[in-house]
Amino acid sequence: MKKNLASLITGVIDMQLPPRQRILAAARLLFAEHGIRAVGVESIAEAAGSNKMTLYRHFESKDVLVAEYLREIAAAEEAFWKQVAAAHPGEPRAQLDAWLDVVVTGVGNSRGCPLSNAAVELSEKDHPARVVIEEQKQACRNQILELCRALGARHPELLADELFLLIEGARVSAQSVGPLGPGSRVKRMADALIQAHTAG
Amino acid sequence: MKKNLASLITGVIDMQLPPRQRILAAARLLFAEHGIRAVGVESIAEAAGSNKMTLYRHFESKDVLVAEYLREIAAAEEAFWKQVAAAHPGEPRAQLDAWLDVVVTGVGNSRGCPLSNAAVELSEKDHPARVVIEEQKQACRNQILELCRALGARHPELLADELFLLIEGARVSAQSVGPLGPGSRVKRMADALIQAHTAG
DNA sequence: TCCTGATGTTACTGATCGGTAACTAAGAAG
DNA sequence: CTTCTTAGTTACCGATCAGTAACATCAGGA
Numbered sequence: 149m150k151k152n153l154a155s156l157i158t159g160v161i162d163m164q165l166p167p168r169q170r171i172l173a174a175a176r177l178l179f180a181e182h183g184i185r186a187v188g189v190e191s192i193a194e195a196a197g198s199n200k201m202t203l204y205r206h207f208e209s210k211d212v213l214v215a216e217y218l219r220e221i222a223a224a225e226e227a228f229w230k231q232v233a234a235a236h237p238g239e240p241r242a243q244l245d246a247w248l249d250v251v252v253t254g255v256g257n258s259r260g261c262p263l264s265n266a267a268v269e270l271s272e273k274d275h276p277a278r279v280v281i282e283e284q285k286q287a288c289r290n291q292i293l294e295l296c297r298a299l300g301a302r303h304p305e306l307l308a309d310e311l312f313l314l315i316e317g318a319r320v321s322a323q324s325v326g327p328l329g330p331g332s333r334v335k336r337m338a339d340a341l342i343q344a345h346t347a348g
Numbered sequence: 349m350k351k352n353l354a355s356l357i358t359g360v361i362d363m364q365l366p367p368r369q370r371i372l373a374a375a376r377l378l379f380a381e382h383g384i385r386a387v388g389v390e391s392i393a394e395a396a397g398s399n400k401m402t403l404y405r406h407f408e409s410k411d412v413l414v415a416e417y418l419r420e421i422a423a424a425e426e427a428f429w430k431q432v433a434a435a436h437p438g439e440p441r442a443q444l445d446a447w448l449d450v451v452v453t454g455v456g457n458s459r460g461c462p463l464s465n466a467a468v469e470l471s472e473k474d475h476p477a478r479v480v481i482e483e484q485k486q487a488c489r490n491q492i493l494e495l496c497r498a499l500g501a502r503h504p505e506l507l508a509d510e511l512f513l514l515i516e517g518a519r520v521s522a523q524s525v526g527p528l529g530p531g532s533r534v535k536r537m538a539d540a541l542i543q544a545h546t547a548g
Numbered sequence: 549t550c551c552t553g554a555t556g557t558t559a560c561t562g563a564t565c566g567g568t569a570a571c572t573a574a575g576a577a578g
Numbered sequence: 579c580t581t582c583t584t585a586g587t588t589a590c591c592g593a594t595c596a597g598t599a600a601c602a603t604c605a606g607g608a
Binding site: 181182183185186259260263264265267268269271281282285286289305306309310312313314315316317318320321323324325326329333334336337340341344 | 381382383385386459460463464465467468469471481482485486489505506509510512513514515516517518520521523524525526529533534536537540541544
Binding site: 366367 | 584585586587588
């Protein structure tokens, strides 16, 4: 069963890439779909068209592979914000909307935020992934806060936290009440929150 | 190491209780602290001052033990709402506040919502716990919605979803950004949301 | 051509997992 | 005292896990 899933995924991965990148790509797909603790290193190596030995030549343990996997996601997020800022310079509302659009789209078909999920799965307080998670979440909140300030919100910290928690809640609750639940109305709620903080 | 944790917890459990209840109590403590997948049935039995055989005489598998554990939590939630309704009859705002108080207090020292965490940890779509999780989350949202209606909110569904997602976000983000993050300002945010939906 | 380094392959370790069999201890009921 | 039920004990099963050793392959560079 796991072999089937792994080989199905293998087709999605570019075999011309060096093994380290293939392994990270496989980890991304498998961790996102099944969770971190549910996926063994062997499945990852196999899905990457590689093997356990090569995996351990590039990552000293599963834990640091997990941390690296999350670091890649955090980097992608950061890149996304930069791209959005470049696409809508000086337009904080448009930047926020672009972010909300992406998140709302993701809520429907994904299994929530990989960072938040990892924080739930990895209860060990000294896991190397925890620092990555905390940094990314802080960075995300700061990004939103900055946009809320640029927006001229009356209480930018409060609005930023409201938006941040709204999104965090939408992504986690998609897994418990389904993507058709409250998460599907996030955009309208966010609009209302921003409106309440900036109107008149 | 696990033995130490288990025996420390053993002291908290009333050994006069029948084994089934002791096992559920131990499961509650261990699952909440370390997560479901991180805790083996043997640790649970041991922490309950019992053993694996007795555990399997009362629960046909770990999965149904998990489901039962979550069902207990859902029942406690339901009981809480009833108690709150009895304490503040005809006062929806007071009932909401009582709920918010309890949740906010819990955000500080807990590892988030056990139901939501379970939904993250148990990626199998047919896990017996999933139906329990969905039902409880639906019930919670309906409860909030009912109170928002009684409150005379202009858009009760929207306000209910905002509050629901706010709480879900606060509980999950406490594990990634710490309890001092946005979660600590939930009460103020909720006040603002309710105000925006009921003022003038 | 030879050498070197990165890969792939196979097989293994030791630990832990969920789950079970067989037996014993204890208490309540008749 | 006997009987029946429940609980505890020990030992085990097969599977899977993270991680490693030893060896084969194959590229590219000198």
